[in-house]
Amino acid sequence: xxxIPPGAYARPGTSLEFKTGSWRVERxxxxxxxxxxxxxxxxxEDAQAYxxxxxxxxxxxAWETIVAANPLPAITGRVCHHPCESACNRRHYDExxxxxxxxxxxxxxxxxxxxxxxxxxPASDAPRMAVVGAGPAGLAAAYHLLRGGCHVTLIEALAxxxxxxxxxxxxxxLPPDVLDQELDRLLALPGIAFQPQxxxxxxxxxxxxxxxxxxxxxxxxxxxxxxxxADFAVPGDLQTGLQxxxxxxxxxxxxxxxRSVAIAGGGNTAVDLARVLRRQGVAQVHLITHxxxxxxxxxxxxxxxxxxxxxxxxxxxxxxxxxxxxxxRLILRGERVVGLELVHMKKxxxxxxxxxxxxxxGTETVLHVDQVIPAIGQQVxxxxxxxxxxxxxxxxxxxxxxxxGHPGIFSGGDARGDHGTVSEAVGDGRRAALAMLRQHQGQTxxxxxxxxxxxxxxxxxxxFDPAPAAREPVLPPEQRLGNEEIxxxxxARAVRHEAxxxxxxxxxxxxxxxxxxxxxxxxxxxxxxxxxxxxYVFDYDYCKGCGICxxxxxxxxxxxxxx
Ligand SMILES: Cc1cc2nc3c(=O)[nH]c(=O)nc-3n(C[C@H](O)[C@H](O)[C@H](O)COP(=O)(O)OP(=O)(O)OC[C@H]3O[C@@H](n4cnc5c(N)ncnc54)[C@H](O)[C@@H]3O)c2cc1C
Ligand code: SF4
Ligand code: SF4
Numbered sequence: 001x002x003x004i005p006p007g008a009y010a011r012p013g014t015s016l017e018f019k020t021g022s023w024r025v026e027r028x029x030x031x032x033x034x035x036x037x038x039x040x041x042x043x044x045e046d047a048q049a050y051x052x053x054x055x056x057x058x059x060x061x062a063w064e065t066i067v068a069a070n071p072l073p074a075i076t077g078r079v080c081h082h083p084c085e086s087a088c089n090r091r092h093y094d095e096x097x098x099x100x101x102x103x104x105x106x107x108x109x110x111x112x113x114x115x116x117x118x119x120x121x122p123a124s125d126a127p128r129m130a131v132v133g134a135g136p137a138g139l140a141a142a143y144h145l146l147r148g149g150c151h152v153t154l155i156e157a158l159a160x161x162x163x164x165x166x167x168x169x170x171x172x173x174l175p176p177d178v179l180d181q182e183l184d185r186l187l188a189l190p191g192i193a194f195q196p197q198x199x200x201x202x203x204x205x206x207x208x209x210x211x212x213x214x215x216x217x218x219x220x221x222x223x224x225x226x227x228x229x230a231d232f233a234v235p236g237d238l239q240t241g242l243q244x245x246x247x248x249x250x251x252x253x254x255x256x257x258x259r260s261v262a263i264a265g266g267g268n269t270a271v272d273l274a275r276v277l278r279r280q281g282v283a284q285v286h287l288i289t290h291x292x293x294x295x296x297x298x299x300x301x302x303x304x305x306x307x308x309x310x311x312x313x314x315x316x317x318x319x320x321x322x323x324x325x326x327x328x329r330l331i332l333r334g335e336r337v338v339g340l341e342l343v344h345m346k347k348x349x350x351x352x353x354x355x356x357x358x359x360x361x362g363t364e365t366v367l368h369v370d371q372v373i374p375a376i377g378q379q380v381x382x383x384x385x386x387x388x389x390x391x392x393x394x395x396x397x398x399x400x401x402x403x404x405g406h407p408g409i410f411s412g413g414d415a416r417g418d419h420g421t422v423s424e425a426v427g428d429g430r431r432a433a434l435a436m437l438r439q440h441q442g443q444t445x446x447x448x449x450x451x452x453x454x455x456x457x458x459x460x461x462x463x464f465d466p467a468p469a470a471r472e473p474v475l476p477p478e479q480r481l482g483n484e485e486i487x488x489x490x491x492a493r494a495v496r497h498e499a500x501x502x503x504x505x506x507x508x509x510x511x512x513x514x515x516x517x518x519x520x521x522x523x524x525x526x527x528x529x530x531x532x533x534x535x536y537v538f539d540y541d542y543c544k545g546c547g548i549c550x551x552x553x554x555x556x557x558x559x560x561x562x563x
Contacts, residue, residue, distance in 0.1 A: 024545030026560040030532045033506030036453030037084040037099055043070040043426040047084055047099045048507055054499035063106040064118050070426050071143040074111055074182045077104025078174050080423045081307040089505050092456040095469040098498050101490040111181045121190040122151050127440055130213040132200045135163020136422045137413025138219035140429025146191045148437040154192055157199035163221055167246050170272050171483040201384015215436040218411040224381040228374035241269040241375025248276045258370035260284040262340055264327050265375035266291045266304035271311055273375055274319040285319050290345045290357055292323045316477040326359055339368045380415050393417030399448045400435035401428055410436055454506040458556040467501050470494035504555045508534035514549035
């Protein structure tokens with residue numbers, strides 16, 4: 001019997017004699033490319049990879065893929081501003097994939113089914129690392145150090161873990177039971193020694209941490225309010241936005257008498273406090289911001305720092321936003337505020353070309369309010385590590401988070417001053433942990449950056465059917481009265497639908513297009529997964545380099561390169 005090699009279509013002695021591969025000037029190669037959702041995720045999640053597993057029905061595998069990067073998916077699936085969706089290629093075709101909804105579903109499923117993090121306990125002689133602060137940055141650092149085989153001591157000033165996620169993010173966005181259940185499972189991992197009510201600078205010194213441990217991560221966040229006053233006047237009853245919001249989150253109510261309140265600021269604290277005061281029955285809540293409401297055509301440096309979702313929900317709930325305005329003067333009766341003088345503000349280039357915010361004289365208007373509350377941001381509370389703090393922040397190298405001028409100390413999250421979200425804090429903690437592990441092994445930290453995502457114009461979308469996105473239910477504004485969660489989750493069916501809609505950008509779909517359409521039958525299908533993770537290999541003896549496979553590949557996984 002004649003042996004026919006795999007992929008052969010004729011017997012030796014016939015056309016197989018003609019190795020048409022010699023005609024080629026270009027050859028196709030498989031090239032795994034990062035999907036844009038992966039490239040931009042601040043936490044480092046590979047959404048394409050877990051959507052593919054959801055599509056195969058492997059929910060646990062999908063969750064394990066997420067927690068290889070981010071141990072807090074039930075949380076980030078709720079609070080993340082999901083830049084992955086703004087970058088999703090499918091938005092150029094019909095609508096972006098509801099990635100955060102899938103992430104949240106998998107996080108909740110893991111809680112429901114009590115899936116354990118796939119992390120082994122460290123060996124007794126493993127390195128010992130210290131992490132300060134149990135916010136998302138510190139938690140992620142501790143988790144990834146444990147994944148890297150280290151013992152971790154996690155110290156936290158407060159009695160409970162969670163950082164700002166627990167003390168300030170309102171329950172209508174992040175219910176406390178979700179926070180508790182995700183964090184309890186994480187902190188129960190053998191190898192993490194959690195020490196609450198232990199404050200760096202009070203209960204333990206920086207020197208002790210440096211001498212007792214082989215690496216140190218600082219994730220103290222920004223817990224100290226900045227000083228505020230307008231034209232040197234400070235009202236006698238002044239409380240900061242964060243203080244009031246923390247009272248609401250802890251007690252579910254804020255004592256107040258005002259009928260009309262002005263909040264100065266455009267970040268999370270300002271917007272959430274405005275929404276909380278509306279829930280408390282304050283008739284008029286004004287938000288005064290130097291910036292503009294975030295929108296696709298508003299440059300990032302001129303947009304409010306709170307997310308578009310939260311700002312638009314605040315507007316739906318009746319918050320009045322005064323964009324490009326600043327408080328020029330407080331109008332006081334005795335020590336009490338009765339009004340504000342507002343002035344138009346805008347960013348203009350100065351003589352050195354740098355943009356600076358400028359107040360326009362002659363544009364002053366008066367706003368009558370009973371109370372003014374500053375919510376202009378916080379800074380690092382430096383007590384105990386003053387030498388490391390520079391202008392209210394810990395200055396770190398952008399990717400690995402090493403503290404400039406202090407080798408062996410790493411930091412990330414809000415403390416670095418240029419990050420202000422949970423997913424950024426998670427990503428900072430993860431990268432810093434990897435850096436600490438590398439440094440411990442004597443490796444150098446090469447400069448690195450996020451991968452570049454494959455563009456929409458590199459896909460062939462003719463093989464996909466239009467399908468509307470599944471969206472989570474949102475509570476109508478009139479029903480948002482207290483702490484009830486505003487956004488619901490996707491159900492299992494909607495999650496599968498989203499996974500099916502994913503274009504698998506830059507990755508093999510196993511769709512068989514290359515195998516069926518190659519005119520020379522030079523694409524061989526493999527039973528087992530090939531070395532590059534696909535199910536196909538090219539038979540370069542016969543591939544003429546026509547490029548049909550690359551053109552017809554829906555996901556941009558096949559590229560033609562010079563031979
Ligand atoms: C009102 C509000 C709403 C927000 N909403 C969102 C949102 O919807 N989505 C989003 O992504 N982000 C949101 N954020 C931002 C987000 O909460 C932060 O970016 C994130 O929590 C920062 O994480 P972190 O770990 O750097 O710091 P933190 O979460 O602040 O944690 C720092 C921890 O360190 C501890 N600590 C500080 N100093 C010491 C010390 N000396 N010794 C021991 N422990 C110490 C603190 O007690 C704290 O637990 C919001 C923030 C606020 C204020
Ligand atoms: S953490 Fe945020 S950006 Fe990353 S996948 Fe989840 S929702 Fe998207
Ligand atoms: S289509 Fe899928 S792989 Fe492509 S960017 Fe969107 S979620 Fe990511």
